[in-house]
Amino acid sequence: MKNERMYNEFVELVTTDAISGQESAVADKLAAKLADIGFTVIRDNAGEHYGGDCGNVIGIREGELDGALFFSSHMDRVPNGFGIKPVETDGVLRSDGTTILAADDISGVCAILEGLRQAVASxxxxxxxxxVFTTAEETVFGSKFLDMSLIQSKLGYAFDSPxxxxxxxxxxPGLYDITVEIKGRPAHAGNEPEKGIDAAKIMCDMLSTLKQxxxxxESTANFPILSTGSTARNVVCDFASFRGEAxxxxxQKLEDYMVYFKEHCTRVAEAAGAEISIDAFANFLPFYMGEEEExxxxxxxxCEAAGIPYFAQVGGGGMDANIFNAQGMKTIGVATGYTGNHTTTEQLVLEDFYKSGELAAQMIYAYAKRCSDK
Ligand SMILES: [Zn+2]
Structure with a gap:
């Protein structure tokens, strides 16, 4: 059955242009909507950390019960999300084929708003x-700059999954972003190549013998970005760098791989007399929630209360849930009926979308029951 309120809100928000780092038009609307539902709204300065035009939008409603429950979705979308014109055919929403639909993640935003409205009205x-409606989830994770002291919840749902x-x-998965720099020594390539240390060759040796x-x-590694500073054919290459991910x-496996990676690259560089620097940072950490987790x-x-078939499945990408889990809040991703996200064939099954609003409300009731049983 059509949920006019969710449908109209979805169309309103996807036709409000946004991209990672420029979410303020959407953020202003969401702040007003949360306030209308009775939430206290706080806007942080996350955007200042990466040149964005706004921060995360945080809404808090004090409860009648002890306990706190957390919901999030993200306000940004991947590129090609300006001028979206949603078209409905047989219960499925798509763009007109020239843009993405931005159901990732506006459908999640709308599901949460609907769930909150239903719960408050009950x-x-x-x-x-x-x-929390986050910024820049598709690029730098504005959620990393969220002030977690505002958040009391130990459990959360990130409505952001296909x-x-x-x-x-x-x-x-968790992900390390890795950059390696190799410093060799220049020399005339024809007169005295033996005096040089060839950074390009060392990089190739390193990569050709690396496990990747x-x-x-459940583990992968990929190093697709290779460069040398060289422009001269007749000078032994004195610098090379490559970048990738694990x-x-x-x-544990991720950290074991990083130990292996550093040992391997250092060994190859040192054997050739080159200097090496390895810059690796954990962009986000992995998480896994077993069925027994609250x-x-x-x-x-x-799901049972809303008549929705429940199933659990791990994903292959990183999301805000990774960031919140790393902060100690047990968070899972929740699907809202879209597929083909990040492409012009993205689509949203409306029946599923409407159910996701009720699902959010039922999550609140199921958690509330635990609070009152305590
Ligand atoms: Zn998303």
Whole structure:
């Protein structure tokens, strides 16, 4: 059955232009909507950290019950999300084919707003509700700059995953962003090449003997960006660098790989007399929630109450849930009925989308029941 309120809100928000770092038009609307539902709204300065035009939008509603529950979705979208014209055919929304649809993640935003409205209107005693609409999820994770002292919840739902409503994204890999620089020594390539240290060759040796690609069923590594500073054919290459990533859903494996990677590259460089510097930072950490976790049990109960088929499935990308889990808040991704996100064939199954609003409300009730049973 059509939910006019969700449909209209979705169209309103996807036709409001946004891109990572420039979300203020969407943020202003969401701040006003949260205030209308009765939330206290705080806007942080996350954008200042990466040249964005706004920060995260945080909404808090004090509860009648002890306990706090957290919801998030992101306000930005990948490029090609300006001038979106949604077209409905047979219960499915798509763009007109020239842009993305931005159901990733406006459908998540709308599901949360709908769930909050339903829960508040129910008149039931509720826990403290904490909502964060994040910036720049598709690029730098504005959620990294969220002041977690505002957040009391230990459990959270990031409405930001593809697939049918009822799909819980209960795991995602962590990722190291890695840059290696090799310093060799220049020399005349014809007169005295033996006096040089060839950084280009060392880089190639390093990569050709490195374990990469598929490491195991849950770990990968990829180094596609190679460069040397050289412009001269007749000088031994004195500098080379490469950049890539390592991912695993298992933190120990990811850290083991990084130890291996550093040892391997250092050994190859030193054997050739070159200097090496390795810059690696954990862009986000992996997480995995087993079925026994409270955050999963509540999701399952909520699906049952809403008549939605529940299933759990791990994903392959990073998302705000990775950031929140790293801060100690157990968070899973929640699907809202879209597929093909990040492409012009992105689509949103409306029946699933409408159910995702009720799912958010049922999550609040399922959690509230636990609070009042305590
Ligand atoms: Zn997303």
């Amino acid at each position: 008149g039931k005693p509720l826990p403290r509700l904490e909502v 697939g049918p409503t009822g799909r819980m994204n209960n795991g995602a 690609g598929r490491i195991d069923f 991912r695993s859903r298992n933190l 955050v999963m049990v509540i999701a399952k109960e909520a």
